[in-house]
Amino acid sequence: MTQVKQEEEILDVLKTVDDPELTNVSVYDLGMVHSILISEKDVYVTMVPTFAGCPALDFIERDVKLAVETLPWVERCEVTFSFEQQWTTDDITEQGKIQLKKLGISPPPENYTIGTEWTVACPYCESNYTSMENVFGPTACRSILYCLDCRNPFEAMKPVLKDTSELIS
């Protein structure tokens, strides 16, 4: 099997590993997979955490390891989290955004600049007539909102982006 084919197989497996707190949204679609290194029968997966303080990281590490090791040619898979690159909500794939909506969670706004206001469309009726009830939600990465059109409460992913403001020059 060629290296390219092996990588494809691993990526396919990673698309089946869900975030423990977001059913049916894979760690791949959340943009958490940074790199894959294959050395014969050993696989090294480097991931970027969504939130540094996320308590689900240990579970994700375990789930990814076990899933990759189900491939017949893989003997051992090692998973590490890296802080060399920072995850941003822009890393979520189009498929990831679709899956989030199915859970009643609006994906983060696109082309958002830190500090500016953002509108969140209702994941059920697409209306922009919504109100932010609480920036903080059931997990660190989510906020709680309310749709004033279809009267549904819903959640949204907080925009998390690189901070380019210069307090200290």
Next chain:
Amino acid sequence: MNKSMETAEVAKQNRAYAEALAELLYQFADDDFIISFRGSEWLGLAPFIEEDVAFSSITQNTMGHATMFFQLLEELGEGDADALAHARKVDERRSSVYLEKMNGDGHYIEEPDYDWALAVVRNFLYETMKRVKLQAAMKSTYQPLANMATKIIMEQTYHLAHWKLWMEQLLGATDEAKEKLLSRLDEAWEEFGDALSLGPKASDIAKFGILIEEETFKQYWLEEVKKTLPAKYATIPKKSLGNGREGMHGEDLQQAINIFTEVYQIDEQAVW
């Protein structure tokens, strides 16, 4: 221009550098850890349910940040991260004394008579300090710290915004609210000082480019809080409770340690 240290292995080869670095990392880790502990005592007691969700979310995330800093210390050879958090004695802790103060009278389980004004003032002053410190750390010569600071600050933006909003709203609210806040601010100006100290290795920390000069750091903090607070708070706060950066602590820290190590004392291998 200081040379960048890419890994813990490289940093460890320069003893003076590694010692100064560890000192700073203990400050980051211990501060986040103790303020999260005091935050966790508020669970279920915040003024209204949305605030309970917000405060506990911030607290959980901050505890996660403490874990990350303890892991950086583990990489430096300081020992196991869990043991660093739980097994260190009072005088080995580097957290600010002001952050250790109990939330108010009473006990979490029996009649917690906590003071919301203290929670607002303390968290606002702390998150502003943490932001300045993280911004400086983003340019640290210690690359793993710079990476982590870059990550954490993206999340911490929401924490600071939350407490800043509380501060602004209460300062502009009823006379009673304003009085309570000002009285806690007066107290903080006597006690918050050690949070702004970079400890006994401050000059090495600056010399090696691990962080900036302590004086500069204090001034950046003051410039930031001045934007929100009344004009009278234009000086650097004193350290009337002592300096936690030098291992000086009060009884409140011992009380906290006794509670948060209860399970650890029974079973050091317990999985959380």
